[in-house]
Amino acid sequence: xxxxxxxxxxxxxxxxxxxxxxxxxxxxxxxxxxxxxxxxxxxxxxxxxxxxxxxxxxxxxxxxxxxxxxxxxxxxxxxxxxxxxxxxxxxxxxxxxxxxxxxxxxxxxxxxxxxxxxxxxxxxxxxxxxxxxxxxxxxxxxxxxxxxxxxxxxxxxxxxxxxxxxxxxxxxxxxxxxxxxxxxxxxxxxxxxxxxxxxxxxxxxxxxxxxxxxxxxxxxxxxxxxxxxxxxxxxxxxxxxxxxxxxxxxxxxxxxxxxxxxxxxxxxxxxxxxxxxxxxxxxxxxxxxxxxxxxxxxxxxxxxxxxxx
Amino acid sequence: xxxxxxxxxxxxxxxxxxxxxxxxxxxxxxxxxxxxxxxxxxxxxxxxxxxxxxxxxxxxxxxxxxxxxxxxxxxxxxxxxxxxxxxxxxxxxxxxxxxxxxxxxxxxxxxxxxxxxxxxxxxxxxxxxxxxxxxxxxxxxxxxxxxxxxxxxxxxxxxxxxxxxxxxxxxxxxxxxxxxxxxxxxxxxxxxxxxxxxxxxxxxxxxxxxxxxxxxxxxxxxxxxxxxxxxxxxxxxxxxxxxxxxxxxxxxxxxxxxxxxxxxxxxxxxxxxxxxxxxxxxxxxxxxxxxxxxx
Ligand SMILES: Nc1nc2c(ncn2[C@@H]2O[C@H](COP(=O)(O)OP(=O)(O)OP(=O)(O)O)[C@@H](O)[C@H]2O)c(=O)[nH]1
Ligand SMILES: Nc1nc2c(ncn2[C@@H]2O[C@H](COP(=O)(O)OP(=O)(O)OP(=O)(O)O)[C@@H](O)[C@H]2O)c(=O)[nH]1
Ligand SMILES: [Mg+2]
Ligand SMILES: [Mg+2]
Numbered sequence: 051x052x053x054x055x056x057x058x059x060x061x062x063x064x065x066x067x068x069x070x071x072x073x074x075x076x077x078x079x080x081x082x083x084x085x086x087x088x089x090x091x092x093x094x095x096x097x098x099x100x101x102x103x104x105x106x107x108x109x110x111x112x113x114x115x116x117x118x119x120x121x122x123x124x125x126x127x128x129x130x131x132x133x134x135x136x137x138x139x140x141x142x143x144x145x146x147x148x149x150x151x152x153x154x155x156x157x158x159x160x161x162x163x164x165x166x167x168x169x170x171x172x173x174x175x176x177x178x179x180x181x182x183x184x185x186x187x188x189x190x191x192x193x194x195x196x197x198x199x200x201x202x203x204x205x206x207x208x209x210x211x212x213x214x215x216x217x218x219x220x221x222x223x224x225x226x227x228x229x230x231x232x233x234x235x236x237x238x239x240x241x242x243x244x245x246x247x248x249x250x251x252x253x254x255x256x257x258x259x260x261x262x263x264x265x266x267x268x269x270x271x272x273x274x275x276x277x278x279x280x281x282x283x284x285x286x287x288x289x290x291x292x293x294x295x296x297x298x299x300x301x302x303x304x305x306x307x308x309x310x311x312x313x314x315x316x317x318x319x320x321x322x323x324x325x326x327x328x329x330x331x332x333x334x335x336x337x338x339x340x341x342x343x344x345x346x347x348x349x350x351x352x353x354x355x356x357x358x359x
Numbered sequence: 360x361x362x363x364x365x366x367x368x369x370x371x372x373x374x375x376x377x378x379x380x381x382x383x384x385x386x387x388x389x390x391x392x393x394x395x396x397x398x399x400x401x402x403x404x405x406x407x408x409x410x411x412x413x414x415x416x417x418x419x420x421x422x423x424x425x426x427x428x429x430x431x432x433x434x435x436x437x438x439x440x441x442x443x444x445x446x447x448x449x450x451x452x453x454x455x456x457x458x459x460x461x462x463x464x465x466x467x468x469x470x471x472x473x474x475x476x477x478x479x480x481x482x483x484x485x486x487x488x489x490x491x492x493x494x495x496x497x498x499x500x501x502x503x504x505x506x507x508x509x510x511x512x513x514x515x516x517x518x519x520x521x522x523x524x525x526x527x528x529x530x531x532x533x534x535x536x537x538x539x540x541x542x543x544x545x546x547x548x549x550x551x552x553x554x555x556x557x558x559x560x561x562x563x564x565x566x567x568x569x570x571x572x573x574x575x576x577x578x579x580x581x582x583x584x585x586x587x588x589x590x591x592x593x594x595x596x597x598x599x600x601x602x603x604x605x606x607x608x609x610x611x612x613x614x615x616x617x618x619x620x621x622x623x624x625x626x627x628x629x630x631x632x633x634x635x636x637x638x639x640x641x642x643x644x645x646x647x648x649x650x651x652x653x654x
Binding site for chain 1: 389392393394395397398460461462463464466470491492493494495497498501502505546547548549577578579580581582583584586604606607608609610613632
């Protein structure tokens with residue numbers, strides 16, 4: 051699709067081998083290419099700016115190594131920074147001391163929340179848990195049916211006392227679901243909510259009310275990997291409006307570079323915990339920061355070379 | 360509500376400076392990048408604008424903003440025909456197919472479009488050719504009953520092409536004006552699913568041409584939107600774009616690249632989840648929202 055960062059930098063560095071240190075001009079030229087590559091990967095501008103400043107600082111101080119050419123060396127620095135921001139190690143889910151453990155999902159319309167609810171339920175079930183899905187999207191046409199079907203496929207129970215399509219109070223359903231889960235011995239509860247915009251004050255309040263009603267151990271912000279520059283606004287709005295403890299990136303089975311991962315992580319400081327990579331229930335994985343780093347900048351081959359050097 | 364967002368303010372403060380220095384140009388550039396216009400299109404637009412401001416000796420903020428808006432509107436080819444081909448020809452209904460990647464708003468757009476057409480006195484038949492996603496056909500049918508249109512469905516997991524074929528057949532027999540076919544979301548990278556979509560269209564065309572193939576793009580989408588448009592256009596020859604979710608904070612600037620490269624006009628915009636939240640695409644209005652309202 052776009053040139054990878056490796057392609058871009060190899061052009062900049064053709065004459066540099068053997069220099070002791072990268073000159074300011076080299077670093078500026080490099081920074082320009084990295085900036086373009088990040089923007090083409092949809093990393094949000096304010097995040098690009100901060101990132102470039104950090105790379106310049108590190109590259110300026112770095113001795114040129116014998117084993118790596120300057121392009122490789124910069125890529126190594128860029129990769130290390132990316133992995134560091136994307137999370138270093140993967141965090142595990144937080145569990146309640148007294149079951150049930152509650153996981154609430156929130157995000158923009160169409161991000162992949164309901165599908166993720168099914169994936170999480172199946173994943174938890176495979177680990178010996180007895181999850182309950184809760185249908186709190188009472189707004190979008192047939193969102194309740196969708197969750198029920200997804201629940202059946204995952205082999206778990208769905209709590210859906212209201213028909214939806216505009217009928218029923220999602221906050222009440224959320225509250226009641228906890229009692230229901232206790233009585234029916236579910237040790238995990240996954241709450242699906244309606245898609246909402248960050249600027250929709252009423253809907254954000256509803257999400258905050260649902261959160262208050264279920265007091266979740268985790269609130270997961272579900273975000274589409276194809277999202278562009280709006281990722282920062284939206285992530286910030288959900289952080290302020292509902293608050294979240296972790297992020298899930300969806301639709302990673304496509305060819306979007308997924309710069310949103312970097313934007314959301316950098317702006318909110320919350321870890322990316324899971325990756326959704328398909329429409330089927332098993333298309334789900336814990337998040338791997340290193341894979342995401344090379345995906346964002348298309349550095350796969352280059353990193354292999356660097357590891358061998 | 361969308362007036363004077365951060366982006367608009369930033370740009371206006373730049374444009375009211377006395378001299379257009381490099382920083383000022385950088386900020387103009389960043390305001391376009393921040394709206395998802397993309398690096399290539401932004402670079403070209405800024406270059407042209409630089410030349411024009413020199414030639415015209417532009418100084419005032421208002422003039423410069425007008426020039427920038429003009430560049431963007433031009434990129435959107437305001438003269439393109441944006442009418443929706445939804446009128447029947449002879450004894451055949453108009454056939455509209457709605458396609459796109461997952462979750463962009465295809466089913467909702469079908470519902471809203473049906474609403475517009477029905478309100479205009481036309482009869483509409485919906486075809487639920489998404490036989491894959493959980494409750495997708497139910498969702499379309501709910502929309503249909505809301506707006507006064509019947510929905511043709513097939514068995515869950517069944518062949519989407521045969522549902523589409525049946526819808527056109529029933530629509531022709533019932534002499535409806537327009538048939539709207541909703542298809543399953545699919546990523547453009549999935550060869551099997553894209554082949555399936557091509558087949559849906561070919562099978563429908565056994566009864567006559569598809570009048571309109573609408574690609575639904577989500578305004579929050581970044582640079583991937585261009586690749587989506589390219590691949591869908593190759594496979595099903597997209598004739599119009601619907602840009603959804605413009606009621607949020609995303610600007611949808613990717614459609615500028617899409618229109619420049621593919622020449623496919625944006626025809627409609629989605630402005631909410633309700634039945635009436637669909638509007639024709641107006642290049643000037645879109646550009647104003649993208650840049651923030653003028654003072
Ligand atoms: N290719 C792909 N499709 C996905 C993935 N996750 C979800 N989807 C699809 O994206 C579309 C939207 O998913 P949903 O789970 O309905 O999204 P949602 O966030 O619940 O949507 P709303 O409830 O309408 O806000 C559906 O077509 C899903 O099958 C993924 O990881 N990859
Ligand atoms: N705010 C807003 N939400 C929208 C708009 N259009 C659709 N939506 C919402 O986006 C979500 C996805 O819409 P759908 O119509 O189900 O999308 P789809 O493309 O049919 O999804 P799949 O069939 O799963 O690929 C739903 O929650 C819709 O209510 C819009 O213009 N604005
Ligand atoms: Mg949902
Ligand atoms: Mg749909």
